[in-house]
Amino acid sequence: MSKNIFEGGSEENLIFRDERFLYPEFVPEKLPHRDAEIDSLVFALKPITAGKKPQNSIVLGRSGTGKTAAVKYVLKELEEFSDRAKSLYLNCFEFNTRHGVLTEISNFLGEPTPRRGIATDEAYSKLLAALKRASFTPIIVLDEVDQLLQGNEASKLFYDLLRVVEHEKNGFGLVLISNDFSFSTKLDARVKSSLAHQSITFEPYSPMQLKDILRERAQYAFHPNALDKEAINVAAAHAAKLGGDARIAIESLLKAGRLAERENVKKLLPQHLQQVFAEVDASGLKKYVSSLSEHERNLLLLVPSSSEIGSGELLEKYSASVDTPLTPRSFRSMLSKLESLNLIRANFTGKGVRGRTKKISLLVPKAAVLRELDQTK
Secondary structure: OOOOOOOOOOOOOOOEOOHHHHOOOOOOOOOOOOHHHHHHHHHHHHHHHHOOOOOOEEEEEOOOOOHHHHHHHHHHHHHHHOOOEEEEEEEOOOOOOHHHHHHHHHHHOOOOOOOOOOOHHHHHHHHHHHHHHOOOEEEEEEEOHHHHHHHOOHHHHHHHHHHHHHOOOOOOEEEEEEOOOOHHHHOOHHHHHHHOOEEEEEOOOOHHHHHHHHHHHHHHHEOOOOEOOOHHHHHHHHHHHOOOOHHHHHHHHHHHHHHHHHOOOOOEOHHHHHHHHHHHHHHHHHHHHOOOOHHHHHHHHOOOOOOOEEHHHHHHHHHHOOOOOOOHHHHHHHHHHHHHOOOEEEEEOOOOHHHOOEEEEEOOOHHHHHHHHHHOO
């Protein structure tokens, strides 16, 4: 009888104790350096525990700053503390239409609703009927919520959810997570007025903070002595260079650990990390390039590969390449989005009009940008 192809190999896992501590969906029991942000979320949601209405929140920050992890952590704690609240997490890369979000909420509330073959108004009616029967306050988390702006769906959807109170006594708690710091300014005026939200900003992690986060994860993910003493420093330095993105650092440890296991060595070394950085960076780049508008993609292409360019010069180059020049406000908004996705770095020089001139540089390899932009055409 032939041997099964999965038989054999080392009897002992030499690197990982439990690699799940490095998975993107893992929510740690404590989140270093995010106490103030967590306190703000708790303040907004705590009224639910007394049968009162929660405050809506818009959570802002660059990629990899702990926004999603913090929100999931707070909601987990809330649901363990009180049965008055239940949460639904939706990533708007997947649920990027008003219809899709409404039907998913209806299903969450116990009203079976197909995503196809039903009108949006009917889906909303089903949602209202389900909400009337609900014995808890639903907390709806919309991550990457700026994806809804691509089809002008955001304001219509939020208006639907906010006017629920006109039909039912109970409403929703909304937590909106975005990389776009100007997100709220793009909403309809009546939505902004009804949203009555608090904004919670997550700043990029410093190199020292990244090291703390990695040490915490590594303690549970790796066997003792399976991690070279310099590995965490190397992973943190790489992530810091890319704008303080903790996800990059954590995923790099995961992939480097798997590489070390495949080589059947006893320790994850800095060279293992160096071998996986390009792959990890490319996976993040692919996700975010696909979310860019045509104007944002074209602007990104004009940023030089190995030098800086002044914001004024970049605006002139872009305006010369299109029929309708950008307004300064639109230009600043596009730069802000590219920076929030850790695709560019934009540092003030202290020179120019009121010292607001910026020097723009790429945070990702130009060849990778060109490759991903070509693939998304």
